[in-house]
Amino acid sequence: MEFIDVKNISSSWDIKVINYMKLSERATLIISNDDEKFIIKRKENLEQFNREVKLINHLRNNNFSTQFPLSTKQGGFSVPYKDSNYSIYNYLEGFTFKIEESLNNNITPRLLGETIADLNKIMKSADFLTEYPNKDLYKMVYGFAVNEIRKVDHSNGLYTIYENLEQDVKRIVNMLPSQLIHRDAHIHNIIFNNNRLSGVIDFELVEVNVSIFDLCYCTTSVLSEGFTKEELRGKWFNFVGNLVTAYNQVNPLSSKEKESIWFVMLCIQTIFMGYFSSNESLYKINKAMFLWIYENRNQIEDKVLLDVNLR
Structure with a gap:
């Protein structure tokens, strides 16, 4: 321009x-x-x-x-x-949190979690859901993303994982509540000024989907920024626990929602893999993230379930 x-x-x-x-x-x-x-x-x-x-x-x-x-x-x-x-x-005066601050400062996940929880609570009260696209997370994964992945990746191990996950993902998506979600709730769309919320931006992707999508999307977006650095990657588990705890205190999660967080993270990563299937470098990093999340289920669920229930 x-x-x-x-x-x-x-x-x-x-x-x-x-x-x-x-x-x-x-x-x-x-x-x-x-x-x-x-x-x-x-x-x-x-x-x-x-x-x-x-x-x-x-x-x-x-x-x-x-x-x-x-x-x-x-x-x-x-x-x-x-x-x-x-x-x-x-114009919103303020800043967005950098990856190091997100993972090293416990205040950051608390502010992010509270903000996304408030946002989701208010969006849930909207009475014009029918005006927005209604997305089925299971179909997004198994009707779109996995099919795109198959065109470029012939790893038998990867498809064994998807086969093992499919029935659980289908069951979980069907039981999770859905509502209007922001759909792009990453740290660069949430602006703070002196640790006070200036505002959330970029509502172009809003849709109806599972309620915990925004919460899980924030976790995976933070992981993507620090994934290549082992030190930052190791701190992500605490970030997840603190973020989910803060969210839960403002907008309480059901036990089913807490138990589904790991699955929704994997769904989000799969969608990114499908979306970037024609870009080799972006596909590889998102696949590596998917496999890392898959392999670290116990650490993730310990943080989500134990931290949230104890606080």
Whole structure:
């Protein structure tokens, strides 16, 4: 995006831009002549964006902090520009936790766990679930991901694991409660300022799925960032225990949900393996994570079940 594009888009909000910085393919930071910061986001799907606005309003009405879209001069929340649509969000002051801080500081998993628990509680109370995609985690794994994996990986040992897991995964998914989930609850989408929540961002992937998906996704996303370093990898078990404990204190987990966490972690890793099956390096690291989680079931479940039940 060129500066002229940024200025043209921002004019619909009466924002006079003096500087900008591209953050990603979809997001651009802009600074106004009043030295205020905003985020421009490209929106590919307006129906999805309208759902996002509705959900953000629901969250904010329940006193949960999020990044929110600003209304244009015409009263809408987006403008068309060069075959795409764009919205502008408020800028959240603060930072996201780095991997070392996540694994070395016990305060971090507590803050993350409490935040995801609050988010899930409020999203559960939404009465517009039918407007969102309803995903079946079992089908995502065995109807999509494993089939993609088979195209690139001919490891008999891996498929033996999937065969042994299949009936348990199917049974567990059928018994777990489902609700609206964020679907992308990693540490870079949760912003803090002096250990106070500034807000959660990026609600583009929201769907209906098993309730503990966001909790498990946060654990595997942290593992992925520190997995190649043995020292950090070893500290991940305590992170999991602290995260789940904090979540459970705000949004209590049933015994079935606690016992299912290891399985949902494996499901998430399998989905990543399927998604990255055409990228050899990313596939290999996600496969290694899958096998490592699989082999460390006892340590993971000790932290999840013992820590949560004792505190």
